[in-house]
Each structure stands twice: as structure tokens, then as C-alpha cells.
Amino acid sequence: MINDLIGYRYNKGFLPLSQCGPTILDFGFIHSDATYDVCPVYNGKAFALQYHLNRFISSAEYYKLELPDINPIEIIKELYKRNQPPHSGYEIKDAFIWMIIWRGHPPSGNPRDIENAPIEMCFYMKPSYPLSIDGRVMNVHLSDHLRVSDEYYRQEYKNFGWIEMTKAQLDRPEGTDTVLLQSYDENITEGPGFNVGFVYDDTIFTPLKHCLEGVTMRMVGHICEDHKYRFISCRIKNDIWDIADEIFLTSSSGGVTATQRSGKITKWLQKEYLERTKSDEWTTEL
Numbered sequence: 001m002i003n004d005l006i007g008y009r010y011n012k013g014f015l016p017l018s019q020c021g022p023t024i025l026d027f028g029f030i031h032s033d034a035t036y037d038v039c040p041v042y043n044g045k046a047f048a049l050q051y052h053l054n055r056f057i058s059s060a061e062y063y064k065l066e067l068p069d070i071n072p073i074e075i076i077k078e079l080y081k082r083n084q085p086p087h088s089g090y091e092i093k094d095a096f097i098w099m100i101i102w103r104g105h106p107p108s109g110n111p112r113d114i115e116n117a118p119i120e121m122c123f124y125m126k127p128s129y130p131l132s133i134d135g136r137v138m139n140v141h142l143s144d145h146l147r148v149s150d151e152y153y154r155q156e157y158k159n160f161g162w163i164e165m166t167k168a169q170l171d172r173p174e175g176t177d178t179v180l181l182q183s184y185d186e187n188i189t190e191g192p193g194f195n196v197g198f199v200y201d202d203t204i205f206t207p208l209k210h211c212l213e214g215v216t217m218r219m220v221g222h223i224c225e226d227h228k229y230r231f232i233s234c235r236i237k238n239d240i241w242d243i244a245d246e247i248f249l250t251s252s253s254g255g256v257t258a259t260q261r262s263g264k265i266t267k268w269l270q271k272e273y274l275e276r277t278k279s280d281e282w283t284t285e286l
Contacts, residue, residue, distance in 0.1 A: 004089075006082045007124035008075050010068050014082060020122040025109065027117055028102020032160045035059040035102075039076075040128060040252045041095040045283035046076065047276075049097075051215045052252075056099050059157040065101045066119055072099065073284070075123050080286040083125055094128045096252070131194060131254025138177045138249060140191070140259045142241045143168040147181040147189035147210050155189075156213040165192040180241075183210045188236045190214075193253065199246035199265045203230040216250035216273070219282075223272045 007020035028034035037056035040047050053072055060067050076097055085091055100123075106116035132138050145168035148161060168179045169192050180191045190196060190211035197220060198205045204224060206217055224231035241247075247261040248269065255277070256269045276282045 002126050005124065005126060006079065006088070007122055008079055010070065010121040014078070017124050020124055022102055022104070022120060025105040026102060026120065027105060027111070027114070028120065031103075031111065033063070033065075033103040033114075034100060034160055035063050035065060035158050036098060036100040036160070037158055038252050039097040039099075040277075041080070041093075041097060041125070041286065042277045042283070043093050044080075044286055045277075046097060046286055047283055048215050048219065049073070049076070049284045051218065052097075052099075055158065055213070055215065056101075059159070060101050062154065062157045063159070065103065067101065068119065068121060070121075072123070077286050079123055079125055092125070092127050095125045096128050098122075098124050098126070129253060131249065131251050131257045132177070137258040137260055137262060139175065140196075140247065140249070140261075141172050141176040141179050142188075142238065143172065143179040143181055145171065145179070145181050146184055149184055150210050155209075155211050158212060162192065168192075182238055186238050188238055188240065191249070194249040194251035194257070197248050197250060198236065198240050198244040199248075199263075200240060200244045203232060204265070205236055205240065206231075206233050207236050208233045209235055214250055216252060216255060219273060219276060220250055220256065220269055223269060223276075227272075 003018050005017045006014050007017040008014050009020045022029045037052045039049050039052040057067060083092055101121040104118040104120045106113040145164055148164055165181060168181055172179045178191050180196055181189045183189050188196065188207050195206060195211060195214040195217040221231045246263045246265050247259045248266040249257040249259060256273045258266050
């Protein structure tokens with residue numbers, strides 16, 4: 001089904017999704033010289049689209065991937081239309097909009113000939129999937145695998161460098177669903193595709209360093225600000241794992257997701273987040 005979807009490739013227009021990606025020679029593939037962003041769509045409306053676009057632009061600038069002169073919102077709207085009846089054989093109301101920019105390969109093929117490698121970009125959509133199945137809680141394990149440090153490259157910018165998170169996910173104990181990684185200095189970071197929040201002493205804490213600046217966690221911050229509930233982004237030592245009253249996850253795929261250590265604050269955040277996904281203030285009609 002996914003291969004039947006229509007994507008958009010810069011300089012080539014709207015194409016079958018199978019024709020929109022990189023080649024095995026592209027630096028974006030062999031060197032992970034790329035960045036991306038993913039915006040959720042709920043019932044035909046993109047949620048926090050401008051936040052995702054702004055982060056995509058910032059990440060591209062950080063990795064020195066020059067964005068072409070396009071109108072991304074118009075492309076996204078056309079992309080959504082082309083993947084709906086009568087243009088396609090199925091209807092997608094809840095989806096992910098992917099935006100990817102990567103470095104291609106220079107005529108020389110030399111991996112140090114970076115300046116002569118063209119910039120490639122594509123947009124595509126696919127049906128969304130939840131972080132947890134049927135809304136059940138996620139059983140999270142605190143892994144001893146270390147997240148790549150901000151000292152190497154800043155994790156606040158989105159990248160495809162997931163190998164340490166993949167290894168941690170594969171090494172998780174039996175009976176657990178996913179993992180949280182730590183930093184070299186024993187601070188909490190993030191997991192494969194999600195940020196983490198800890199509720200302790202009537203305050204929500206979330207890691208500041210060695211992790212992506214998640215749009216969903218940013219939305220949690222807005223919720224807390226609106227309701228005058230304390231929300232702090234800071235370095236968090238791993239001992240919070242044992243003393244926190246609640247632990248929850250945030251992601252574009254799962255919104256606010258409960259864990260084995262969640263409670264009333266997590267449920268409140270889930271309700272407030274859901275309200276925002278329906279609000280005209282935070283959504284863009286596609």
C-alpha cells in the first residue's frame with residue numbers, strides 16, 4: 001500500500017513514492033548526511049505544522065543543507081489531495097507528513113567532494129501509527145546505552161543517526177517495550193523517537209541536553225503555561241528514574257503516551273493535548 005502513495009521530489013514533481021528517495025551513492029544514504037521532520041495529521045488537519053517547518057529549516061541550516069526555493073505548505077496540501085479519493089484508491093485521514101533533505105553524490109564520487117554534491121529533497125505522507133498499540137501503556141526500560149552527545153553534534157536538530165538507540169532497543173530486557181538512553185555524564189536523554197517527561201514535586205521535568213527539541217514536548221510546555229503548572233527543561237540525573245511520581249513519553253506518533261509509571265497528570269496532559277489537535281489555533285486544514 002505504501003509504495004502506491006504519491007510523493008513529491010524536488011525538481012521532478014509528484015511521483016510514486018518508490019521514485020522519491022535517494023540512491024545508494026547519495027551521501028544522505030551512505031553518510032547519513034541528511035535531516036528530516038515529521039508532522040502529524042489528525043482528521044485531515046496538520047498539527048503544529050509551522051513548528052515542524054521551522055525545525056526542519058533550522059536543522060537544514062545546521063547541517064549546511066541549503067533548502068531550495070519552494071512553498072512547502074502548498075506542496076503538502078497538494079500531496080495530501082493526491083493521496084485521497086478520487087485521486088487514489090483509499091482515504092487517509094490520520095497521517096504523517098515527512099520532509100527530507102539530503103546531500104546527493106558529486107560526479108567524482110569522492111566522499112570529500114562535498115561542495116559539488118547536489119542537494120536533494122522530498123516530501124511524502126503515509127498512514128500514521130501510534131507509539132503504543134491500542135493505547136496501552138509503554139513498559140520503558142532505563143538503558144545503560146549512551147546517547148550520542150551534543151559535544152559531537154547537537155541533538156536538538158533532527159538527524160538519522162539512530163544507531164545507539166537501535167542497539168539499545170534491540171538489547172532491552174524481555175517484557176519491555178522500549179528504552180531511555182543516558183548521556184556520558186549519567187543524565188537522562190531520550191528514546192527511539194520520543195522525549196520523556198518526569199512528574200516530581202508538582203513539577204514536570206524534561207531533559208535539556210543530548211536530545212531532540214520535540215514539538216510534542218513543547219506543546220506540553222504550552223499546556224503547563226496555560227494552566228500555571230510548573231514545567232522545567234534542565235539536566236536530569238538518572239536517579240529521577242527511581243523517585244519520580246510519574247513518567248510519560250511524548251512524540252508526533254503517540255502524542256502524550258503513558259508508561260508503567262504514569263498517573264493523573266499524564267491523563268490530564270493527554271486530554272489537553274487531544275483538545276489542541278482539534279483546535280483551529282494549532283491546526284492547518286489540508
